[in-house]
Amino acid sequence: MQRVLVYVDGFNLYYGLKSKGWRRYYWLDLVRLAEKLLRPGQRLVAVRYFTAKILHQADDPKKKRRQNTYLEALATLPNLHIHYGYYRANDRTCSQCGAIWQTYQEKLTDVNIAVKFLGDAQDDAFDTAIIISGDSDLSGLVSSFLERYPEKRVIVAFPPERNSSRLRQMATASFTIGRKNLSDSQLPDPVIKTDGYILNKPSKWR
16 A cells, blocks of 8 residues: 655645635644545654644634634644644834834744655655645755655645646646645544543634
């Protein structure tokens, strides 16, 4: 059986779903989704999920709680590993009126993906890697990897509304994740942790 390891760019996936207006699919079982992307003769080794814990946002104070609930639900899944970057708040100033506001930027996801990806390759942990992302910044990683490991494969699974011609060109193959796979890969509601704690799908995601 061909071994497959899946790398999920969490925010790229989230914003792809958001662009489509598909909040109902935010409660996503990433292991189930990964399994649906496999072909006959392949087996899933693990899923690596890359994200960052968002900061409190005054315009949506419950957003952080919704993310924490989802992360707790993901942590119950077998063979799923969560890798954290961080969020940075930046002050922006209007050049005309002087008004100041904050924007938020997620950091380290690309670096974390590259580090884990190359480490897994060195450990010979997979035969095929599936990268769920449309971030063109990953194209250099994919190109260099395939030059170094020509016997392995890198498949790019683009989230909805996310694409990169450069990443598509560098990968062994690519496709866009369809709505049915998302719909069929939802976590149960509720998710019950081993200690009996109940995690309900956020009402805003219904």
